[in-house]
Structure formats: C-alpha cells, structure tokens
Amino acid sequence: MLKLHNANVGSVVTVKDLTSTGLLRERMLALGLTKGAQVEVVRRGPSGDPTVFNIRGAMIALRNEEASMITIS
Amino acid sequence: MGLTYQSTKATALKDTFQIKKNPGQYVIALAGNPNTGKSTVFNSLTGLRQHTGNWPGKTVVNARGEFSYNDDEFILVDLPGTYSLFSSSVEEEVARDFICFGNTDAVIVVVDATCLERNLNLVYQLMELTDKLVLCINLIDEAKSKKIEIDAKGLESELGIPVVLCAARSDIGISDLKAALYQVATGIIKPSTNVVYYEGPIEALLTKLNPILMKYAKNINPRWLALRIIDGDEKLIESIKDYITDEDLDNIEIILEENKLAYDKQALRDSIASTIYNKVEHVTKTYVKNSSKKVNRDRLIDNYITSKVFGIPLMLLTLALILWITISGANYPSSLLAKFFFGIEGKITIFFNYIQAPDWVHGVLVLGLYRTLVWVISVMLPPMAIFFPLFTILEDLGYLPRVAFNMDHLFKKACAHGKQCLTMCMGFGCNAAGIISCRIIDSPRERLIAILTNNFVPCNGRFPTLIAISTVFLVSRGKYGILPVLSVTGLVVIGIAITLLVSYLLSKTILKGIPSTFTLELPPYRIPRIGQVLYRSIIDRTIFVLWRAIIIAAPAGVITWIFGNIYIRDLGIIGHVAGFLNPAARLIGLDGFILMAFILGLPANEIVLPILLMSYLSTGSMIEFESIDSLRRILLDNGWTYLTALNTMLFCLLHWPCATSLLTIKKETASIKWTLLAALIPTGVAIIVCSITTLIFKLFGWG
Numbered sequence A: 001m002l003k004l005h006n007a008n009v010g011s012v013v014t015v016k017d018l019t020s021t022g023l024l025r026e027r028m029l030a031l032g033l034t035k036g037a038q039v040e041v042v043r044r045g046p047s048g049d050p051t052v053f054n055i056r057g058a059m060i061a062l063r064n065e066e067a068s069m070i071t072i073s
Numbered sequence B: 001m002g003l004t005y006q007s008t009k010a011t012a013l014k015d016t017f018q019i020k021k022n023p024g025q026y027v028i029a030l031a032g033n034p035n036t037g038k039s040t041v042f043n044s045l046t047g048l049r050q051h052t053g054n055w056p057g058k059t060v061v062n063a064r065g066e067f068s069y070n071d072d073e074f075i076l077v078d079l080p081g082t083y084s085l086f087s088s089s090v091e092e093e094v095a096r097d098f099i100c101f102g103n104t105d106a107v108i109v110v111v112d113a114t115c116l117e118r119n120l121n122l123v124y125q126l127m128e129l130t131d132k133l134v135l136c137i138n139l140i141d142e143a144k145s146k147k148i149e150i151d152a153k154g155l156e157s158e159l160g161i162p163v164v165l166c167a168a169r170s171d172i173g174i175s176d177l178k179a180a181l182y183q184v185a186t187g188i189i190k191p192s193t194n195v196v197y198y199e200g201p202i203e204a205l206l207t208k209l210n211p212i213l214m215k216y217a218k219n220i221n222p223r224w225l226a227l228r229i230i231d232g233d234e235k236l237i238e239s240i241k242d243y244i245t246d247e248d249l250d251n252i253e254i255i256l257e258e259n260k261l262a263y264d265k266q267a268l269r270d271s272i273a274s275t276i277y278n279k280v281e282h283v284t285k286t287y288v289k290n291s292s293k294k295v296n297r298d299r300l301i302d303n304y305i306t307s308k309v310f311g312i313p314l315m316l317l318t319l320a321l322i323l324w325i326t327i328s329g330a331n332y333p334s335s336l337l338a339k340f341f342f343g344i345e346g347k348i349t350i351f352f353n354y355i356q357a358p359d360w361v362h363g364v365l366v367l368g369l370y371r372t373l374v375w376v377i378s379v380m381l382p383p384m385a386i387f388f389p390l391f392t393i394l395e396d397l398g399y400l401p402r403v404a405f406n407m408d409h410l411f412k413k414a415c416a417h418g419k420q421c422l423t424m425c426m427g428f429g430c431n432a433a434g435i436i437s438c439r440i441i442d443s444p445r446e447r448l449i450a451i452l453t454n455n456f457v458p459c460n461g462r463f464p465t466l467i468a469i470s471t472v473f474l475v476s477r478g479k480y481g482i483l484p485v486l487s488v489t490g491l492v493v494i495g496i497a498i499t500l501l502v503s504y505l506l507s508k509t510i511l512k513g514i515p516s517t518f519t520l521e522l523p524p525y526r527i528p529r530i531g532q533v534l535y536r537s538i539i540d541r542t543i544f545v546l547w548r549a550i551i552i553a554a555p556a557g558v559i560t561w562i563f564g565n566i567y568i569r570d571l572g573i574i575g576h577v578a579g580f581l582n583p584a585a586r587l588i589g590l591d592g593f594i595l596m597a598f599i600l601g602l603p604a605n606e607i608v609l610p611i612l613l614m615s616y617l618s619t620g621s622m623i624e625f626e627s628i629d630s631l632r633r634i635l636l637d638n639g640w641t642y643l644t645a646l647n648t649m650l651f652c653l654l655h656w657p658c659a660t661s662l663l664t665i666k667k668e669t670a671s672i673k674w675t676l677l678a679a680l681i682p683t684g685v686a687i688i689v690c691s692i693t694t695l696i697f698k699l700f701g702w703g
Helices: A022-031 B038-046 B090-101 B113-129 B139-147 B152-159 B175-186 B198-214 B222-230 B234-240 B246-258 B267-285 B296-305 B311-354 B360-398 B397-412 B420-429 B432-439 B444-456 B463-477 B479-508 B530-565 B571-586 B592-600 B606-617 B630-637 B641-653 B659-669 B672-701
Strands: A010-016 A038-044 A049-054 A058-062 A070-072 B025-032 B063-069 B072-078 B106-112 B134-140 B148-150 B163-165 B289-290 B518-523
Touching: A010 A022, A010 B479, A022 B072, A022 B267, A022 B518, A049 B672, A070 B134, A070 B518, B025 B038, B025 B090, B025 B175, B038 B063, B038 B072, B038 B134, B063 B606, B090 B113, B090 B234, B106 B113, B106 B175, B113 B134, B113 B139, B113 B148, B113 B198, B113 B222, B113 B267, B134 B152, B134 B175, B134 B571, B139 B148, B152 B163, B152 B267, B163 B175, B198 B246, B198 B267, B222 B246, B234 B296, B234 B432, B267 B289, B296 B311, B296 B397, B311 B360, B311 B397, B311 B463, B311 B479, B360 B420, B360 B463, B360 B530, B360 B606, B397 B479, B397 B518, B420 B432, B420 B444, B420 B479, B432 B444, B432 B659, B444 B479, B444 B659, B444 B672, B463 B479, B463 B606, B463 B630, B463 B641, B479 B641, B530 B571, B530 B606, B571 B592, B592 B606, B592 B641, B606 B630, B641 B672, B659 B672
Parallel strands: B025 B072, B025 B106, B106 B134, B134 B163
Antiparallel strands: A010 A038, A010 A070, A038 A049, A049 A058, A058 B518, B063 B072, B148 B289
16 A cells, blocks of 8 residues: 655655544644545655645645555555 | 744633623634734734734734724634644634634634635635635735636635635735625625535434524524534533533434444544535636646745755754844944943932932942843843844744754654744744743643753843853954854754753653654745834834843842842852852852852843843952943953853753743643753753863863
8 A cells, every 4th residue: 555655756646545543634634635635745854754745735744654644546 | 923922921711702892893703724824914904903912822822903994893813723623723622612602793714825725624614613704815916926816706606705805914905804894794794605515424414403403503503513413523512512402412312323324433524524625626626727837936945945955054054144143233232232321320320429329329229220221231132133033034934844844853853743843943032932832732742842841942031141151252263253153053053952852861751752743834935024024023022022121130130239238247148149159150160150140040031141240240340341342351350261151151051941931831831840840951951061061171171
C-alpha cells in the first residue's frame, strides 16, 4: 500500500484512506484530506522531514509520522 | 494576528459567551480559518478601536470591538481561527459554542479568496448551524494578482447567503460588508441557506429526528442538532441536555436504536466530511476561475527560505541582521535620551537645593526613582522601538511558520512539538506571552515542555541587558558593532540549543512520551502594511512593555536607594547583602552585587541592570553616568572582566523566569509543582553553565 510520505516531491496523488484515528483524523478531514482528494507533494524540509503538501490550495506541512497515516493511489 | 500583550489579561471564557447588549445593539461573531485576514477585517470594521477587555481564546487574542451603521450599534467578537467546527480542539469548541450558545445576531465568516476550496468547508458547516450568515471573501486583491476570478453573484445564489468581496487591508468592500451585515442582523434579509445533503441513510435518520427537534428550532438549528446527535458528539449532547425534555430525549434514543446506521462513528464522520468537501470541490470549480500560470511567487521564495542549504543560515542571518539594526540604530537615540534626562536631573537637583529639601528626599526621588526610570527609558525604549516593528514585519510576512518548518526536525529529535518554535518566537517579545501562546500545542506533554523551556528565549526585558553589556565590552573591538551583534546572536543560539537539550531531557525523564501530531500551515507571503506594523508594535508592544517596566522600576529604584543608604556600621544594607552573596556568586563567575540584582529583578528583568548600577554607585564610587559609555567605567571599576560580562549575559539568558512569567505558568498549568520546576530548571541550568565557563576561564588563566 502506498503511503503519502513515500510519494515523490512534485507528484500529485489521490487520497485513498486515512489510518489515523480520533483527533488527528478529525484534523485531517478538516484540512480536506477526504477520500479522493488530490494532494501535491511540494517540498521536503531541511532534513527531509516534515514535508509540505498542497492540500486543497493550502500549503500544509506534515511530519512523516502523520503522512504515513494517509494511503494514496 | 499575532499575540499581543493584552493576552496576559486572561478572563474566563464561558462568561463572555453572553454579551451584554442594549436595544438597538447587535452582537456579531467573526469566524473563519486561521490566516484569512480575520483580524484585518475586524480592524477595518471597527476602525482599530480595539476593546481593552480582550479575551483570549486559545491561540490568539479574541478582541471585541464596536461600530455603528445606520444608527445601530454592532458589537463585533473575533472568534479563534478554526478549520472546522467539530470540536477536535479548544479553538473549535470555543468558536462553535459561541455561535451556538452566545447571543449572536449574525455571523460573518471570513474566507481567503486565494484558498476558497479549503475555506468553504467551514462555511458549509456554519450554514448548518445558523442562517444569519454573511460570507466575506477577503484578500480579493491577492486573488486578483494571482489571476483568480470569483463569481460572487453565482456563489451567493449557490449558497443562499450574502457574499461580499473584500480587501480589508485597503478597506475595499468594507462598506458593502457593513450593509449586508446590517440587513442580515436586523432581519431585513432572511438568508435561506442551501445546506449540503448527506448520503441516503443519514438523511433518512435526520428526517425521523426532525419532528422532535423542530420544537427547539428557536434556540438551535434542528438539522444541525440532529447531525450532532447522530455522530455522537458527547460533549455537545451533554451541554444541551438541560434544554431538551426527558421525554424527547427518550424518544430520540428510541429512534436511534430502531434505525441503527450501517457505519460506525468514524465512517460516519468520514462520510459527512467527504460529502461537504465534494460539494465544495464542485462549487469551487463552478464559481472560481484560476488562470494563473504554474510559476508561483511563494514557491520561488520558499525555494530559498526553506531550502536544505540556505534555510537555517538565512534564519540566523535574519536574526543577526535584526539585532544589528537594533543595536546600531539604538545607540545614538539612547545616549541622546540619557543626555536629555540627565540634563533635567541637574535642573531638578538645583530646584531641590533651592527649596532646601533634605538630602534623603533628593536621594529617594532623584537618585533613586528618577535615575532608575531614566535608565529604563533611555536604554529600553530605542531598542524596543526598533526591534518590535522589525519583528512584527517578519510576523506579518509569514516568515515565522517557515522558521518552525525549518526547525521542526530538531524539535522532533528533542521529542518536542514543532509549534514550540512559534511559542519561542513569541517569547522573544515577552515570555509571559510566549507561555500563553503554548496553548497552540494540543498535546499536554509537549505543551508543558514548551512552557517550562520558554524562558530560555531572551525576552525584550533581557535583550537590553544583553545588548548593553555586549556593546560595552565589545563595541570598541570591532567596527560597526559587529561583535556585539555576533555575541547576542550567539547567545540566542545558545538559548535555542539549551531549549532543545532541556526539552529532550524532560522527554526522557519526567515528561516521557513520543512526539504528537504536527500539522502546520504555511500561509502565503504577504507584504506587511507599515501603518499596521507600527501601530501594533509601538502601541501594543513597545508602550505596553515599557509601561510595565516603568511601574516596576520606580519602586525598585526607591527601595534600592534606601537600602544602599541605610548604613549598618560602615556599610549599606545592600553592601551587606552583596557581601553575603559574594562567595556563592564568585563560584559562578559573578559577584555578590550581580547576583543580588538578579534576585531583586524577579518582578521584571528590565530592572536588573539599573539596580546593579545603583548598587555599585551607592557604595561610594559616585560616578555620574551621563551616557551609556560611562557604563563601562562603572563596571570596570567594580572589577568586571570578560568572564564577568560573559557570565552575566549567560545568567541573564538562562536564569529563573520573571514574576509575571511565573504567575502565567501558574495560571496555565494550574499546578504549583510545574511552576516550581519552571523556576528551578532554568536556575539549575544557569548555575551549571556559568560554573563551567568559570572553570574553563580559570583553567586557561583568562579570568
């Protein structure tokens, strides 16, 4: 299963599912990480983590731990 | 909006849900995502007449303001910025409860024209909650320059609520907004919101619950309430139980039992969120035209600001540059102010002699009170008046989240929260404000770490001390004040390093745990409005901090002078205390007077240096210090070496938090234990670091 933290910089991927629960899942949904949402991988931070994603037009930085809870296709 | 120092005046949240209003007055809530320019809309509507009774939500200060339109009064309440209303954080809960249970007459929802898709999610959620809604699409100027076109009329009929296009910082669209708001709040227009329809089974259940909840439609939207009952929002259900009769509650229970949905709570929440976002996606595609080419200015800037190679060096360079401008710019006005005030002192002294006032009156009022005040003003005002506007510009540009982004991997290694970096940035202004801003960290463990270590960032009360000492000892050794700049920058870096180290140690000992989640939005870069910057940094920050320093410095000056001049045998009380502290102080490379000044400086760090100087002067070596330069002579005469200077700066950087900070910690943690630790940890660190430097200096024979 492909996870968001493995996606290459510059690629545009589609959200398949979230494996997060509770508050974090709620936060992710609020940011627009719903099934079928398009996410662009914009850039990685100075040490390769966190990564900036373009989620519904907003630049959101997620740590690898969070990005790995988002399965993509 | 950044934190202002008003935020230290905390008031209870729940009390403010009901806002007092007279006939002809309307309460308006201002909602919206973070970073949509909500506070600019607020200021534009109220004409910057911010109410002094600001109340803090979680991250930002929620201001109240007033304006009138057509002879009616409007009370505007700025709610915390939120992405959603599902109470997954305290901000969301505050915003939702205010709209739900407060006596609002209308809600303005501010959205970012350049990021409409994400913003409309909140709009649809609000539309379920209330129909007295006005949509303010802000930053329309930015959207234009990004070649984004928005069909406001189309959106208006799609959503069913008034839509106003605004560029609040240029006051564009604000009168239209007022007009729309007036019509909605007074009931001239009754918007009929076109809410989202969910998947079949959910809608079926909503229809079944509707007849029961219709009875309460006057207080709360039945459809919204039914949705929250279905998705099992326990906190909300608990708080509405008082409003609903037991019989109805039982009936709801029965309906829910008979019509069990096929999904669990999580799937239900997913479905609701997806449905809203699918709708939003469709609406954005229909009414927003984006014809910009792919090259994006922000991304070009970010290529450097957040780059692997330049990111961190650029950050340090920015810090050094700000300090350089501050130090070199403050030098001249500082000595000018000092000359001016000490010139007046001469005149006052002549007056005192003329009226033949006793010596002690002159001592207390002039040598004690006046001199300390003069010192505080002439040393603190110029650097603050330069530093704060520069810092506010960085804040408004959108640079701080980038700093947090660049530094995050270090905080992750320290098992701390990435947003701790933002709270440290706030600490540069004032540690008490920094400690309050720790509320943006959701996880209690990491919030505590951020609170306990915030003190390692030098606040503006300590910057003048650091700047003054480094200038006195280093300015003659380098041109253009480069050495003091480097040494103060170095001290800030040491402070950051110690923050990380202590955070790591806390994470491995008393605050064990793994880093929690981290989502950080990098807002678009925005060109700061100089007028706003000056207003906020000078009025809100500089004057506030200076005033605090003055009211503490005045009595401290008097007391210090009295203690310095009441003699027991042949030495003033201050001399005795300093003598008592001296052996311990020597071990950490200070002297008894310095340690005593830090102890007496507990109420506010700003007064440490003036107290120290007065103590030195009161022991006999009466030198008039007419300019900042004579500071060097006073210090050298009292046996200062490079080690003394270095350790005084280190001790200043690392020692216990000031009383205001400690009180704030007490308030924020509601625990004596953590407050005590917040005092003991920095004290321990300061003693250890200063002992090490003393040892090194002694080993090499420098000291």
